[in-house]
């Protein structure tokens with residue numbers, strides 16, 4: 001039976017995993033995602049799942065186990081954060097290159113050094129070119145919904161690409177909130193049976209997986225890989241719609257909040273979008289025509305749709321919970337700025353890096369940004385393209 | 394007892410057209426090992442000569458299910474395959490009576506060095522698989538860099554001999570002993586020149602309940618620098634000098650499978666290969682002496698372990 | 706061999722043609738020497754089969770019958786290990802061949 005439960009993000013992901021009952025779960029503990037791994041281990045210990053649960057000696061091996069298991073021919077998941085994802089880096093590319101639809105819950109956390117256990121997006125942003133689909137969640141409910149959809153998206157025969165679902169460390173992973181957990185059977189029927197494609201375990205068909213390419217084939221294999229993620233927008237939309245029809249919560253590439261008549265807009269992903277919406281409400285009540293756009297899917301980047309949504313805005317601020325040292329702005333910013341390049345009419349655009357290492361972002365910071373945007377909208381002048389929020393200067 | 398004539402008529406799981414060097418020892422090892430089970434087999438192969446030379450796309454020399462994912466993770470990759478096999482069996486998606494054997498394969502670089510952690514983890518977790526290290530004492534595929542299996546005094550491109558260097562100044566890591574310390578049911582060291590011994594060990598490894606490990610001496614004319622027709626003689630010499638003892642450890646009990654009637658001096662071994670040539674300069678004489686001492690010490694130790702094991 | 710376009714490749718960096726390396730004729734590497742089989746001296750010990758790295762020893766109806774020169778690289782291991790007093794394998798000189806185009 002479906003029921004509202006009070007769960008934190010880690011428990012929510014574990015609960016989804018219990019319902020999905022993947023064939024193999026291979027994961028290694030790291031704060032703040034540890035509880036996902038522990039809870040799944042407990043489910044296994046209590047006979048609540050029939051998955052093989054593998055607890056390897058490192059995240060590199062966890063992802064290697066996922067790769068072996070997925071190539072063998074079944075449904076596979078893992079969970080990690082930060083250094084764990086960084087240690088998997090080599091294998092992320094290989095999972096994508098071999099077109100293995102592994103699903104990973106990534107509880108976003110800052111990367112060392114200095115070591116820091118709190119939430120930011122530097123881990124998943126560091127993996128943005130690994131070929132994985134990336135979906136971000138604002139709260140526990142979204143993490144749950146995204147995680148379930150991830151299997152359908154990644155396993156789709158036209159996609160066959162690994163998917164990671166991001167949720168912010170501590171802010172989501174450790175904060176309990178009411179989450180609507182759907183009926184086990186309904187979730188299973190939504191996910192459906194796993195369809196193996198050239199599984200190693202079909203030993204009657206002796207396949208060679210992961211050969212070496214020289215200059216004559218590597219490029220073709222890579223182009224073929226790109227096609228999988230290029231096919232995914234259609235599938236992401238279909239799955240989001242079907243999920244909505246079945247469970248009542250619809251999902252697309254991003255969420256627009258009070259954007260209809262907006263003159264200025266703030267773009268922000270994940271948990272900070274919740275705070276952002278509160279700020280927008282206050283600013284609106286103060287008479288400002290401001291809206292918020294919350295990207296959900298970062299890879300594939302919905303460049304056209306986002307550009308369409310922003311082209312008529314006068315001034316846009318993109319908030320990034322990651323930096324990209326030496327680059328022309330942080331990751332989300334450069335994507336959006338570049339998406340707008342082809343438009344004759346396009347907004348002035350600025351970038352704010354916020355929340356590194358779990359630094360708070362509150363309504364006041366959004367208001368600070370709104371004031372800057374207002375000024376840019378009025379003067380048409382950008383004084384500072386890249387700024388830092390809530391940083392002691 | 395297996396006969397070569399019968400083995401020769403079995404289907405090859407590794408076939409002609411691979412690109413390994415003239416006189417390479419790798420195919421000799423796997424020709425035997427891949428015949429030691431008749432069950433369906435899935436192999437995870439670490440990056441290295443075997444992997445590269447057999448799978449240059451669009452060709453493959455594998456006539457068996459095979460996967461390569463990276464250099465350091467053959468053990469964790471095969472562990473994943475095995476985990477999925479168990480999962481699908483439990484869920485009734487694979488017939489209960491379907492038997493599959495799992496084999497992880499790596500060179501000494503992929504096993505002693507960069508893959509040691511993954512191997513240790515996979516055997517500690519008790520996945521049902523066999524791991525074979527083909528130990529040619531060097532990173533051969535990338536042109537002859539040192540590994541922790543490169544012997545004392547050998548010249549490797551990252552531990553080269555020179556006017557101020559006698560080559561590698563450290564001895565070999567004893568990987569077989571490390572694997573014994575994992576208390577797995579079967580660990581053995583073998584060599585291609587004694588094919589019956591290699592075959593028996595591979596068979597025992599495949600039949601072991603739990604993980605099993607084989608360390609097999611692998612001839613590499615390219616990096617050891619010898620006339621490639623002489624490889625099997627060299628393997629014999631490695632056993633006769635006790636540089637590469639043939640032994641097995643079954644549930645903790647040691648057994649030496651070959652005892653030379655007259656242990657030959659390591660000098661003969663060192664003289665046979667170009668990688669040791671510089672040791673014959675006067676100033677390096679102490680290295681040769683040290684190598685002999687080390688070999689004697691290790692052999693003595695092994696003999697004692699075997700002796701203790703033979704007691705009831 | 707015609708090279709596939711990216712749309713013609715199987716999804717996921719796979720080779721579905723088990724053992725198709727046999728089209729790679731390693732015999733073209735041979736330079737200067739090749740083994741010759743002297744049947745009368747052969748005791749059918751199969752050592753040549755065992756020690757050939759390039760799967761170039763021909764076995765027909767349970768008997769070693771000579772070499773498959775398409776694959777033989779001329780390494781000499783078989784001749785070296787042939788145990789008979791009167792050798793059943795001898796290495797002989799061979800003119801270096803010009804590699805035929807299109808054979809690869």
Ligand SMILES: Cc1ncc(C[n+]2csc(CCOP(=O)(O)OP(=O)(O)O)c2C)c(N)n1
Pocket residue numbers: 440441442443464465499500501502503504529531532533534535540
């Ligand atoms: C992470 C990583 N580091 C380095 C390499 C480069 N590399 C590929 S194979 C190899 C050496 C392999 O040596 P070994 O395992 O002994 O196998 P062999 O080549 O001797 O068969 C190296 C260093 C790599 N592929 N991946």
Ligand code: SF4
Pocket residue numbers: 412413414415416417418419442446529533534612613614615616
């Ligand atoms: S370099 Fe050595 S191990 Fe590698 S293929 Fe050549 S002979 Fe074999």
Ligand code: SF4
Pocket residue numbers: 739740756757758759760761762772776777778779780781782783784
């Ligand atoms: S010369 Fe070498 S390649 Fe040719 S048959 Fe003899 S062992 Fe095989």
Ligand code: SF4
Pocket residue numbers: 746747748749750751752753754769783786787788789793794
């Ligand atoms: S090694 Fe010599 S004797 Fe033995 S089968 Fe081959 S040719 Fe005959």
Ligand SMILES: [Mg+2]
Pocket residue numbers: 500501502527528529530531532533
């Ligand atoms: Mg090596």
